[in-house]
Amino acid sequence: MTTFDDVEVVQRRAGRLSLLLARTDAPPRPLVLPVARIARAERRLAVRWRIAAAVALLIAGAAGVPPVRAWIADTVRAAWRSVTGRHQAVVPPAPAAPTVTTGAVSFAAPDPLTIRIARRQTAGGTLTIERTDGLSVSAAVTGEANAAELVVGPEGLRIVNRRASTAGYVIRVPAGLSRIVVQVEQERPRIFGSPAAGDRYVVDLGVRSAPVQALK
Amino acid sequence: MQLAEAFVRHQAELFRYAARFTGDADLAEDVVQDVFVRLAERPPRDETQLRAWLFRVTTTIAIDAQRSSRRRLSLVQARASSVPVAQAAPDPAESVEREELRGRVREALATLSEKERAVLLMREEGFAHREIAEAVGTTTGSVGTMFARALEKLARRLDLDAEDAR
Numbered sequence: 001m002t003t004f005d006d007v008e009v010v011q012r013r014a015g016r017l018s019l020l021l022a023r024t025d026a027p028p029r030p031l032v033l034p035v036a037r038i039a040r041a042e043r044r045l046a047v048r049w050r051i052a053a054a055v056a057l058l059i060a061g062a063a064g065v066p067p068v069r070a071w072i073a074d075t076v077r078a079a080w081r082s083v084t085g086r087h088q089a090v091v092p093p094a095p096a097a098p099t100v101t102t103g104a105v106s107f108a109a110p111d112p113l114t115i116r117i118a119r120r121q122t123a124g125g126t127l128t129i130e131r132t133d134g135l136s137v138s139a140a141v142t143g144e145a146n147a148a149e150l151v152v153g154p155e156g157l158r159i160v161n162r163r164a165s166t167a168g169y170v171i172r173v174p175a176g177l178s179r180i181v182v183q184v185e186q187e188r189p190r191i192f193g194s195p196a197a198g199d200r201y202v203v204d205l206g207v208r209s210a211p212v213q214a215l216k
Numbered sequence: 217m218q219l220a221e222a223f224v225r226h227q228a229e230l231f232r233y234a235a236r237f238t239g240d241a242d243l244a245e246d247v248v249q250d251v252f253v254r255l256a257e258r259p260p261r262d263e264t265q266l267r268a269w270l271f272r273v274t275t276t277i278a279i280d281a282q283r284s285s286r287r288r289l290s291l292v293q294a295r296a297s298s299v300p301v302a303q304a305a306p307d308p309a310e311s312v313e314r315e316e317l318r319g320r321v322r323e324a325l326a327t328l329s330e331k332e333r334a335v336l337l338m339r340e341e342g343f344a345h346r347e348i349a350e351a352v353g354t355t356t357g358s359v360g361t362m363f364a365r366a367l368e369k370l371a372r373r374l375d376l377d378a379e380d381a382r
Contacts, residue, residue: 006364013367013376018340020374024318025232026241033223034249038256045257111218135219135256176263197261 112179114156124206272351324373332366
């Protein structure tokens with residue numbers, strides 16, 4: 001059982017130990033943030049993300065090619081037969097629409113992050129903002145080759161697209177950002193908080209479209 | 217919070233903690249740098265718990281670093297005089313006394329288990345028992361017991377119960 005005396009003893013010892021530790025501490029050192037190692041680590045993360053995206057695109061693309069799709073379907077049927085012991089029609093999953101990533105960029109996130117889109121697009125298109133657990137912003141153009149240039153500046157990202165572009169733009173932002181400012185052409189800027197886990201913001205870039213939807 | 221801001225805010229206390237934990241200031245410096253690389257690679261999901269996360273990771277990395285450099289550590293321990301001097305003492309006798317005291321404290325801490333040392337030193341840094349329990353992988357209830365037991369061991373070695381102890 002703990003008695004009042006025990007507590008007193010522990011407190012007295014703790015106090016004396018604190019003094020001893022403070023007297024015998026190693027002197028403080030001017031430590032330096034290992035910027036080069038951190039940059040390498042962030043590059044590794046970015047590379048991993050790109051590899052994952054490339055693999056996903058390859059799989060999605062391959063599923064759209066008839067021989068590969070047939071092979072996948074045969075494999076699924078064979079697997080099903082081996083499990084059930086009978087022939088059964090298996091409907092292979094619908095192939096995902098092939099997506100072309102025509103440009104990608106990654107950079108340290110300023111806070112607030114500003115994203116400017118040069119033009120609304122006649123044929124439509126969306127800007128999607130998603131949360132990531134990293135510390136960098138990554139942006140990718142999807143759907144159309146040479147649709148836009150991604151320009152990184154001190155306050156964030158500028159997407160220099162054409163009126164005739166049909167691309168979409170996916171921006172992944174760190175969870176800790178306080179604000180994300182999105183400005184399309186010279187319109188009034190829209191301000192979002194950093195998306196929580198599972199949230200994403202979609203901004204329609206079509207010429208006659210309504211502005212913003214927040215999706216869960 | 218940006219990485220650089222976190223570094224400025226926490227590096228000194230993490231270095232102090234790691235130096236006390238490992239007994240080796242050079243190793244502590246490496247540990248702190250590793251902690252911030254880890255922060256860049258895999259930041260905590262809950263940024264409000266950043267300080268506790270940093271100390272938890274410091275503890276883990278310090279334990280790994282200490283185990284993987286036992287030979288280096290033993291050399292450092294064998295050369296008590298090689299430990300950096302906290303501040304230039306004008307009186308040589310005082311300097312010698314301080315060095316001797318530093319060696320005793322380091323040796324006493326080294327007799328504790330890694331968990332006991334983490335409990336003792338994290339409490340010294342002002343953490344709540346709940347946070348310490350999460351960091352060392354134990355229950356909140358046992359933190360107080362481990363702390364008292366660690367103090368008991370140190371009290372014998374460092375004369376913490378002596379009337380003139382300071």
